[in-house]
Amino acid sequence: MKAYSLDLRQRVLQAALSGDHTIAEVAGLFGVGTAFVNKMLRLHRAGVDLAPRPHGGGYRHASCPATRSCCARRCGGRRTQRSKSCAPAWRSRPASR
Numbered sequence: 001m002k003a004y005s006l007d008l009r010q011r012v013l014q015a016a017l018s019g020d021h022t023i024a025e026v027a028g029l030f031g032v033g034t035a036f037v038n039k040m041l042r043l044h045r046a047g048v049d050l051a052p053r054p055h056g057g058g059y060r061h062a063s064c065p066a067t068r069s070c071c072a073r074r075c076g077g078r079r080t081q082r083s084k085s086c087a088p089a090w091r092s093r094p095a096s097r
Contacts, residue, residue: 003052004032010050013040 015026016037027034
């Protein structure tokens with residue numbers, strides 16, 4: 001899911017700060033969740049910029065250029081079927097309990 005635009009974030013904040021609507025009503029007006037409205041209010045109170053943050057990490061998407069080039073190197077450029085060497089690293093790790 002893509003991050004909400006800065007424009008939407010500012011409009012949600014202004015509607016929440018106006019006091020004319022509850023947080024749930026503001027969320028419904030803009031099609032966002034109440035947690036998002038609360039987050040915008042919290043960031044505003046803290047004096048932090050409302051701009052969306054970069055992706056926080058995790059596994060790269062399979063269509064990521066870096067992943068595709070790595071897979072191409074491992075598979076010798078074959079695109080027909082993914083070999084075991086192209087499986088994500090987390091699949092090869094033993095389960096820990």
